[in-house]
Structure formats: C-alpha cells, structure tokens
Amino acid sequence: MDLPVPPPVKPMLAKSVKQIPAGDFSYEPKWDGFRSIIFRDGDEVEIGSRNERPMTRYFPEMVEAVKANFPDRAVIDGELIVIGESGDRLNFDLLQQRIHPAASRVKLLSEQTPARFIAFDLLALGDEDYTDRPFTERRAALEQALAAADAPVHLTPVTRDAKLAEDWFTQFEGAGLDGVVAKGLDVTYQPDKRVMFKIKHERTADCVVAGYRVHKSGPDAIGSLLLGLYNDDGDLASVGVIGAFPAARRKELFTELQPLVTTFDDHPWAWAKQEEGTRTPRNAEGSRWSGGKDLSFTPLRPELVVEVRYEHMEGVRFRHTAQFNRWRPDRDPSSCTYEQLEEPVKFDLGDILAG
CATH class of the missing domain: 3.30.470.30 (DNA ligase/mRNA capping enzyme)
Known part of the structure; x- marks a missing residue:
C-alpha cells in the first residue's frame, strides 16, 4: 500500500x-x-x-x-x-x-x-x-x-x-x-x-449495588461494583458497573462491603452460581471481549444504593461504564427502577444519514 x-x-x-x-x-x-x-x-x-x-x-x-x-x-x-x-x-x-x-x-x-x-x-x-x-x-x-x-x-x-x-x-x-x-x-x-x-450526554440514576469484582492490584481491593435496576416484573436486572476509585478508596470499600457479602442462593442473580468464574451478569457478553479473564463476582445483599452518572442507555444497560456520584442511604433499593431514567425523543436516523 x-x-x-x-x-x-x-x-x-x-x-x-x-x-x-x-x-x-x-x-x-x-x-x-x-x-x-x-x-x-x-x-x-x-x-x-x-x-x-x-x-x-x-x-x-x-x-x-x-x-x-x-x-x-x-x-x-x-x-x-x-x-x-x-x-x-x-x-x-x-x-x-x-x-x-x-x-x-x-x-x-x-x-x-x-x-x-x-x-x-x-x-x-x-x-x-x-x-x-x-x-x-x-x-x-x-x-x-x-x-x-x-x-x-x-x-x-x-x-x-x-x-x-x-x-x-x-x-x-x-x-x-x-x-x-x-x-x-x-x-x-x-x-x-x-x-x-x-x-x-450525562444523566444520573440511583442503582442497587448487587456485587463486586476485586481489583487487579489484590484480593482486598474493589475493582468494580455491579449495578442493578428493578424491571416491571420486579426482577433486579444488571445495568452496568462503576469502577473508577482511588487506590486507597478501593481498599476501604472492600472492608465496608464485607458485611453485605452473601451467597448466590440468597441473591437475585442466583443463576450466576453455575456460571461463576466464566461469565458476567450481562448475558450478551462473550469471551471474545473478556480475553479469558475471570468475570465472576462476589454477590452482595441488594441493600446499598448509589447514584451514578451515565451518558445514555443501550437497550437495558448503560452504554458506557457509569461514574460514581454519591451514596444514597435515603433511598429504598426497591425504588431503583427503570422508570427513573429519562427517555430521549425519537429521531429519524435516516434524516441524519441523508445529511
């Protein structure tokens, strides 16, 4: 060439x-x-x-x-x-x-x-x-x-x-x-x-913290928190993760979250037990993206609520990794539903492609 x-x-x-x-x-x-x-x-x-x-x-x-x-x-x-x-x-x-x-x-x-x-x-x-x-x-x-x-x-x-x-x-x-x-x-x-x-675009949403993955720096530091929202059927759906924390905060979070650690038997994502070590809660995600990494997670009782910043949704999930905004101890986890999310007005993609 x-x-x-x-x-x-x-x-x-x-x-x-x-x-x-x-x-x-x-x-x-x-x-x-x-x-x-x-x-x-x-x-x-x-x-x-x-x-x-x-x-x-x-x-x-x-x-x-x-x-x-x-x-x-x-x-x-x-x-x-x-x-x-x-x-x-x-x-x-x-x-x-x-x-x-x-x-x-x-x-x-x-x-x-x-x-x-x-x-x-x-x-x-x-x-x-x-x-x-x-x-x-x-x-x-x-x-x-x-x-x-x-x-x-x-x-x-x-x-x-x-x-x-x-x-x-x-x-x-x-x-x-x-x-x-x-x-x-x-x-x-x-x-x-x-x-x-x-x-x-940047918006906020209150999400349930349903689990965590450890950081690559060691087993006593949080790598990412798994987020969930309740759908119309009352099921906790996986919507994405947050993971940008300072090194010291990762270790503090690990300690703070230990009292909430539970088993998959008592978790909304109980089905993940049989896929532990191989898959993430995102059903559509495949090995070609994980590169052989262990995507298993530690389940937490869904009692903690966090407010996150996000850009927009791709289907039922955040399109990009969400960003931590603040903890919401005043929120009932059951109130964290999809209804809180802002829906953009539909626009004809064909008109944009036509210039």
Whole structure:
C-alpha cells in the first residue's frame, strides 16, 4: 500500500467539555460506533481501529463498499456503525458482535447486520497529504471526494451554527447518537492529540449495588461494583458497573462491603452460581471481549444504593461504564427502577444519514 499517509495512524482525539463552545468551530454529530481510519490504494483496503489494529477481516462488506465509493487512493477518518433491526437508531451491541474469530460467523453477520461508514475527516487524497492543512480545507476536499458516494458510505453533516448544534445535541440522541463534536476551523489533523472538543450526554440514576469484582492490584481491593435496576416484573436486572476509585478508596470499600457479602442462593442473580468464574451478569457478553479473564463476582445483599452518572442507555444497560456520584442511604433499593431514567425523543436516523 503506497499512500502519502500509510497505515497505521492513531486518530485525532477530542477532550470532554460541559458545553458546546462558541467561536470559529465546525460542529458535527458524535456517532456511537467504532472509530476507524480507512486506507484505500486501488484494490487494497485496510480498515484501521483506534488502537491501530486492523479490522478489515471483520467487515468484508465494507471493503467492497469502499472500493465502490472511495476515490482510488484516499485515507479517510470516520466511524463504523450498525443500525438496529428497527431501522431508526444505532445499535452498538450488534456492532460489537461483528468482532468474531470465526470466518463463517463474520460472513454471516456481514449479511445479517451490515455496517455503515460515516466519514468526517480526510488525511490523504491521491498523492497529497492533507494532515497539515486546516479542517476547512480538509472538509471541502472530503465533500468533493465523496460527492458521488452512496450508502453504506455517508458523509457526516456539519454546521457552523452553534444554535443548530445545540438542537442536534438534543434531537439526535433519539436516534442513538452520542452528542456533538466541535472542531476548530484552522486545526490541522494531529494524530493521538486531543485538539477537538466533545460534548456528551450525562444523566444520573440511583442503582442497587448487587456485587463486586476485586481489583487487579489484590484480593482486598474493589475493582468494580455491579449495578442493578428493578424491571416491571420486579426482577433486579444488571445495568452496568462503576469502577473508577482511588487506590486507597478501593481498599476501604472492600472492608465496608464485607458485611453485605452473601451467597448466590440468597441473591437475585442466583443463576450466576453455575456460571461463576466464566461469565458476567450481562448475558450478551462473550469471551471474545473478556480475553479469558475471570468475570465472576462476589454477590452482595441488594441493600446499598448509589447514584451514578451515565451518558445514555443501550437497550437495558448503560452504554458506557457509569461514574460514581454519591451514596444514597435515603433511598429504598426497591425504588431503583427503570422508570427513573429519562427517555430521549425519537429521531429519524435516516434524516441524519441523508445529511
């Protein structure tokens, strides 16, 4: 592969801010998928990931789409996404399932849950390296390069209107998007540097602490707390974890939680006893993500309530790891239900993809 910007390349990153910044910025939706830089040199196509590992073998349908829609020689930054069965929002769980070791399974999934590529930056075109050019020039060249592109390759919409970006922030969440990204108009492409800004949704929820996993530093330190919410049937459903604690606090938590340790026989997730040492309460999670790690947990009596910060839901679980906010000794665990969660207004994903 002979390109002015050869693989691998670490993508340019964004730093989190609380509000959409005003000024000389270009704003675009923040897609919820796999960040990917795609390299094409004639019939050669490589799909790079954020950690610089190629993902080409997992998305054979995208290789063909790139050949049909990209310029003959180009390096384009963007996001791989999968649309859910309903057709109206993104589905990150289905996207995760696309990373599978079996070639037969990869082929089947490429047909059942095909990916799409959302392009939002240009690193190279033909023999020209665009990384040292301002974003306005890169964007103009990207628009021209993909002017004739068709699904499943899309060009992300952009605006310089901060008010419209605020509307996108609110509306597009209903289609499963993650927030808004702001790029300085004169910013060059800087791999692995946080020179953009991202504004993501953040909410709070009161959850039941149902168990813990120990930290890699030792058996007397908490690695993560397992969270649950009660569903309409009165069952405690697993919704995610929190795990960002200072080292000293991990040891304190371990001591504090010991009086709540119980057996699986007396636990809402009693079924986990037979899978202890191999699985997590998340039924859909598989070994390809755990890398052989022991995902068993120590069950706790569901009496402790914690308030956590989260961005949005993916089905019945938090899309990302939640963040500790505060303990809620005033809350009855039985009151920690899904009803407290805010539901974003639905938005037509097709309208966003159409630009």
